[in-house]
Each structure stands twice: as C-alpha cells, then as structure tokens.
Amino acid sequence: MPATTPCRCATPNSAQDQKENIFLPREATIIRLEKTTEMERIFTLRLADGSQMKFEPGQILEVGLMGYGEIPLGLASSPTRTNTFDIVVRSVGRVSQAINTLGKGDTLLIRGPWGHGFPLENLRGHDLLIIAGGIGLCPTRSLIQYTLDRRQEFKRFILFYGARDPQQQLFTSDLADWRKSKDVDYHETVDKSDPTWKGNVGVITTLFSKTKIDPGTRVVICGPPIMFKFVIRELDKLGIPHENVFVDLERRMKCGVGKCGHCQMNDKYVCTDGPVFAFSEIERLEEAI
Amino acid sequence: MSSHFITGTDFTAFLAGLIKEKKVVGPVAKTSRQQEKFVFAQLERAEDLRLDHDVTILPPKKEFFPTQQDLVRFDGPRREGCVAPEEKVLFGVHFYDVKALDMTDLLFKERNDDRNYTARREAATVVIANVQKVSPRAFWATVGREVQPQGHDAWLTRVTGGYVLEARTPKGEALLKYGKFSAATPAHSESARQANAEPKCPEHLNGDSVTNARKVRAAFAKEDLWKKLAEDCFSCGSCNTVCPTCYCFDVQDWWNVDQKSGARTRYWDACLTEDFAKISLGAGATENFRESRGERFRHRFMRKAAYLNEKLGGPACVGCGRCSAACTADIADPTAVINNIPEA
Numbered sequence: 001m002p003a004t005t006p007c008r009c010a011t012p013n014s015a016q017d018q019k020e021n022i023f024l025p026r027e028a029t030i031i032r033l034e035k036t037t038e039m040e041r042i043f044t045l046r047l048a049d050g051s052q053m054k055f056e057p058g059q060i061l062e063v064g065l066m067g068y069g070e071i072p073l074g075l076a077s078s079p080t081r082t083n084t085f086d087i088v089v090r091s092v093g094r095v096s097q098a099i100n101t102l103g104k105g106d107t108l109l110i111r112g113p114w115g116h117g118f119p120l121e122n123l124r125g126h127d128l129l130i131i132a133g134g135i136g137l138c139p140t141r142s143l144i145q146y147t148l149d150r151r152q153e154f155k156r157f158i159l160f161y162g163a164r165d166p167q168q169q170l171f172t173s174d175l176a177d178w179r180k181s182k183d184v185d186y187h188e189t190v191d192k193s194d195p196t197w198k199g200n201v202g203v204i205t206t207l208f209s210k211t212k213i214d215p216g217t218r219v220v221i222c223g224p225p226i227m228f229k230f231v232i233r234e235l236d237k238l239g240i241p242h243e244n245v246f247v248d249l250e251r252r253m254k255c256g257v258g259k260c261g262h263c264q265m266n267d268k269y270v271c272t273d274g275p276v277f278a279f280s281e282i283e284r285l286e287e288a289i
Numbered sequence: 290m291s292s293h294f295i296t297g298t299d300f301t302a303f304l305a306g307l308i309k310e311k312k313v314v315g316p317v318a319k320t321s322r323q324q325e326k327f328v329f330a331q332l333e334r335a336e337d338l339r340l341d342h343d344v345t346i347l348p349p350k351k352e353f354f355p356t357q358q359d360l361v362r363f364d365g366p367r368r369e370g371c372v373a374p375e376e377k378v379l380f381g382v383h384f385y386d387v388k389a390l391d392m393t394d395l396l397f398k399e400r401n402d403d404r405n406y407t408a409r410r411e412a413a414t415v416v417i418a419n420v421q422k423v424s425p426r427a428f429w430a431t432v433g434r435e436v437q438p439q440g441h442d443a444w445l446t447r448v449t450g451g452y453v454l455e456a457r458t459p460k461g462e463a464l465l466k467y468g469k470f471s472a473a474t475p476a477h478s479e480s481a482r483q484a485n486a487e488p489k490c491p492e493h494l495n496g497d498s499v500t501n502a503r504k505v506r507a508a509f510a511k512e513d514l515w516k517k518l519a520e521d522c523f524s525c526g527s528c529n530t531v532c533p534t535c536y537c538f539d540v541q542d543w544w545n546v547d548q549k550s551g552a553r554t555r556y557w558d559a560c561l562t563e564d565f566a567k568i569s570l571g572a573g574a575t576e577n578f579r580e581s582r583g584e585r586f587r588h589r590f591m592r593k594a595a596y597l598n599e600k601l602g603g604p605a606c607v608g609c610g611r612c613s614a615a616c617t618a619d620i621a622d623p624t625a626v627i628n629n630i631p632e633a
Contacts, residue, residue: 020404021370023360066363067551069542092569252568257401261537267596
C-alpha cells in the first residue's frame with residue numbers, strides 16, 4: 001500500500017488471515033441493469049473470478065463500495081438460474097445512492113451469502129403461498145423463480161403481491177409472465193389505484209378472498225413490518241399452523257455475520273439466525289413482529 | 290500448572306525485563322478531575338504498573354477489540370484485510386475481566402470466526418492479578434458465581450514479602466525465565482489462596498443466575514417498569530461503552546485526503562443510543578425497532594441477565610460495576626435494577 005494510507009496494523013496480514021477475514025469482500029461484475037421503478041434498480045451480477053455463486057433462496061448479501069459502506073440485501077434471483085444473481089437496490093441512503101450511479105461492467109463488492117434462507121425441504125411436496133408486499137418481492141422472487149423452475153416439486157403455487165400504487169410495482173416483466181402463467185395462481189393488488197390500473201385495489205389481505213387456500217399450505221411472507229400482523233390474522237382464520245408459516249424479516253444487518261448487534265430482536269440475530277424464521281419460532285419474541 | 294514465588298524487589302526487575310523484551314499492557318494511574326483513576330496502557334516502566342488498582346475506566350477488551358479498528362483498507366481498486374495479531378502480555382487483569390474476555394472470545398469466534406478479534410486474542414498472554422482494592426460499585430462476588438475465569442495464562446497474587454505466580458499454560462510458564470522465581474512453598478500457596486478469598490464487594494446481586502435470568506426475562510412485557518427505569522436515561526451509551534461484555538459495533542468507511550484510498554473501520558457502538566436499531570425504508574420513511582428509551586434500556590438488561598446465559602453458562606455480566614459508575618443519571622446499576630424486579 002502507498003505511504004498515503006495510514007497503516008494502523010502492527011504486523012502485516014498472513015495470507016491465511018486475509019483468506020479468513022469475514023469482512024473482506026469479493027468482487028462482482030454488473031452484467032445487466034434495469035430501472036424497475038423511480039427508486040429501484042435491478043442489478044444482475046456475476047462473480048468477477050468467474051466462479052458460481054452458491055446460495056439458497058432467501059439468503060442475504062452485504063453489498064457495497066469501498067469508501068461508502070455496505071447494505072444488506074436479499075438475493076432476488078434463484079440459484080437454479082445460470083451463474084448470475086440479481087439484487088435490487090432502492091436509493092435511500094449514502095451507500096445505495098452510490099451503488100445506483102454504477103453502470104454495466106462496473107464492479108460491486110459483496111460479502112456472503114449469509115443467513116438462513118427459505119426452508120426448501122419443508123416447503124417441497126406441499127401447496128405454497130407466497131405473500132410479498134412492496135420491496136418484499138425482491139427476496140421472495142428467489143423462491144418464486146425456484147418454485148417455477150422446480151414446479152413438479154410443489155403442489156399448488158399461489159402468489160400474492162401488493163404494491164403501494166401501480167408505479168411502485170417491481171419486476172414488471174415477471175409480473176406480466178406470472179399473470180399469464182398456468183404454473184402460478186397469481187393475485188395482485190395496489191393500495192392506491194391510478195387510471196392505468198384495472199386490477200384489485202386494497203391492502204394485501206383483500207387478496208385472500210380471491211382463491212381457495214388449503215390449511216396444509218406452506219406460507220412465506222415478506223413485506224413491511226406492519227403487513228405481517230394482518231396477514232397472520234388471515235392465516236389464522238384459514239387454520240394454517242404457525243410452524244408452516246415462514247417470515248422473511250428486515251433489520252439493520254450491518255455486519256451480516258452475527259456480531260455487530262444491530263439486527264438483534266430479543267436474543268436472535270436476524271442476519272445469522274434468519275432472515276427467514278418459522279413464525280412459530282419467533283411469535284414468542286416480543287421484538288419480532 | 291506450577292506455582293512460583295518471587296520477592297517484591299525481584300518482581301520489579303522481572304517486570305522491567307519483560308517490558309524490555311515484549312509489549313506489556315497493564316493498569317496504570319491516570320488522574321481525572323483530581324481523582325486517581327486507572328487505565329490499561331502499555332507499560333513504559335515497571336514502576337508504572339498499579340496492581341493495587343480498583344477497576345480500570347475501560348475494560349481490557351479494547352486490547353483485542355479496539356475502540357476503532359480498520360477491517361479493510363483500500364487504495365483505488367486494491368483492498369487489503371487488516372487482521373493484525375500482535376504479541377503482547379496483558380498483565381494485572383482482575384479475574385472478573387478475564388471472565389468477560391472468555392465471553393467475548395466465544396462470541397467473536399462462534400458461527401463466523403472474526404479473526405480481527407480472535408487473532409489478536411490468541412497472540413496475547415494474559416496474567417490475572419488478585420484484587421487488592423475493591424471498587425465502590427463492584428458486585429463481582431455475587432454475580433455468575435458458577436462461571437470461573439478461563440482465558441488466562443498465569444495468576445499472580447500479592448503475598449507478604451512478594452508475589453505468588455501460578456503458571457497455568459505454556460505461555461504462562463514462558464514468563465518465568467524473565468525473573469528470579471523459586472518454587473512456591475505450601476505456606477506461600479496458602480497465603481495466595483487467602484488473599485484471593487479475602488475481598489468483599491460493596492454491592493450485592495441477590496439470587497442466583499438462573500432465577501435472575503428467569504425473572505428478568507419474565508418482566509419483559511412490563512412496559513411501565515422499563516419506562517420508569519429508563520426515565521432519566523440520556524441514551525448516551527456510557528453503560529455499553531464501559532462494559533467488558535458489550536461488543537456491538539458500527540462500521541463506517543472513510544477516505545484519505547487523496548480521495549483515492551481509505552478504510553472500512555469498525556467503532557464501538559451502543560444499543561442504548563437512539564438510532565441503533567433504526568432502518569431507512571425509502572422516501573424519508575424510517576423504522577426504529579427499539580424506539581423508546583425503555584425498550585433500549587430493557588434490551589441491555591435482557592442481554593446482560595437473560596439472553597446469553599445458555600450460551601455462556603451464566604449471565605453476560607461480571608459485576609465490575611463500571612456501568613453503575615459511568616452512568617450520568619446513575620440508573621444503570623444492575624444490582625439496583627435486578628434486585629428490584631420481583632420474582633416471576
């Protein structure tokens with residue numbers, strides 16, 4: 001390193017310590033970029049060293065740029081698809097705004113994947129209902145794609161998606177596919193309509209009247225904190241046991257490796273114990289939902 | 290394990306020899322507001338070591354988990370990790386602080402081994418010194434009694450005419466060559482045993498760890514209780530900062546003036562501060578998962594008395610009393626809070 005960089009290390013790193021440093025990020029190249037709403041962009045990435053990224057649907061990455069920082073993001077594509085992976089970045093702060101200035105061919109730095117994703121073993125062989133609200137569609141898209149790619153492993157596949165208004169809908173080309181698809185029973189709603197919208201208007205729980213849901217269905221929920229309570233109330237009415245309900249939670253996962261404490265809810269670290277939890281596991285936790 | 294004796298005069302020469310060869314960190318005096326306080330600092334001279342200290346302002350965790358620590362440095366597209374093991378002797382640590390180090394050792398290592406901490410820790414030799422003077426807020430005699438200090442290499446005890454040094458690991462044995470030690474006699478060992486059994490703490494935590502964990506956890510839903518306890522909280526995080534078992538941190542990137550190089554650095558953080566669990570949702574909206582002072586105050590007590598007990602074998606509190614002394618409003622004292630929570 002040049003002399004301008006202050007070196008606070010007493011002794012240089014050993015190669016082994018470099019390798020084992022859980023804070024040292026890897027490079028990922030931006031293969032494709034798509035502006036999906038005014039605030040969000042979809043990044044398709046590939047590891048710069050050409051290797052395949054190994055992950056499970058629902059796991060998180062710490063994504064960042066040196067000099068700016070890192071943000072936790074759910075992987076938004078399925079590991080069943082090629083050797084690329086998607087993330088969605090919403091411009092809200094210093095890091096996400098810096099990331100959203102990047103273009104195709106630029107490099108992003110990633111750490112992970114971290115945490116526990118969706119319990120595929122538990123979901124397979126059953127009806128599956130995914131309920132995604134707002135930006136909650138991003139991490140659940142990894143499971144949606146996975147389910148569509150391995151359709152025969154699941155029974156009925158139902159998907160509810162709610163957005164604030166039609167302009168806020170993410171992955172619009174996916175939505176167009178899902179509307180037509182016979183592989184998924186897709187229902188969508190917006191909280192607030194506009195003249196272009198012909199579909200359902202209302203909160204996401206209004207979609208429960210649109211289709212029949214069996215009590216044996218496995219359910220995955222991801223959305224704004226307020227959404228969970230209302231959705232679970234509906235699931236209770238349907239008699240779906242809480243051990244079959246899986247929630248994907250958002251917290252301030254600063255380090256991603258279960259150390260920094262920011263994402264803690266009661267005694268759980270969302271980044272390492274989650275971000276996906278069985279609802280039965282966390283309903284006794286006062287700070288969870 | 291072997292037991293050795295060294296006279297007072299020879300001890301000073303031993304320490305001087307050790308300082309010449311190695312980096313030695315120990316408690317030294319620091320005058321603050323006309324009061325004599327103590328800090329862990331690198332020893333320049335053997336005479337600076339204050340084995341009669343009551344408690345240090347900051348716990349020795351800072352030697353392995355510094356208040357600010359570079360994790361990754363960068364220069365343009367080049368990056369370099371900053372895992373930096375540094376050989377040193379941490380000399381004169383009270384046993385309760387070693388109990389706390391045992392906890393941070395486990396917590397930094399479990400699941401994803403954080404070499405930024407553990408490599409430093411492994412490179413250190415830790416010498417416990419018996420408590421000669423007890424701090425006014427200490428209650429270590431009544432907290433987590435079922436947990437004994439593990440992560441040390443030698444235990445030094447002041448006895449009449451000198452010191453008894455029990456070497457407990459090969460690293461501890463390796464210290465012997467720096468001084469004129471003789472084999473400790475049974476009388477020396479008995480004096481050492483008595484010296485370690487002697488001190489009494491001014492404050493007391495009632496009940497055992499299991500009962501306290503249960504009653505603190507059971508009190509979670511008592512919103513009014515926590516609200517009242519935290520009424521005078523400034524959300525300053527001093528209780529976290531001085532705690533030997535707190536290890537939360539923030540990570541921030543910064544640039545050098547060349548605007549080309551810089552580092553990703555972690556800084557001690559505190560769960561009592563207002564923004565600790567706050568996230569941005571976009572469009573100016575935020576969500577704070579522990580918004581009120583009561584919720585944050587409660588989280589600290591849950592962490593210290595209940596959440597980690599199963600993993601650590603006892604509470605994540607060692608009774609050093611630093612939080613009690615550091616709290617501006619004097620509301621952080623674990624004995625005052627826990628003793629007053631009724632049994633579940």
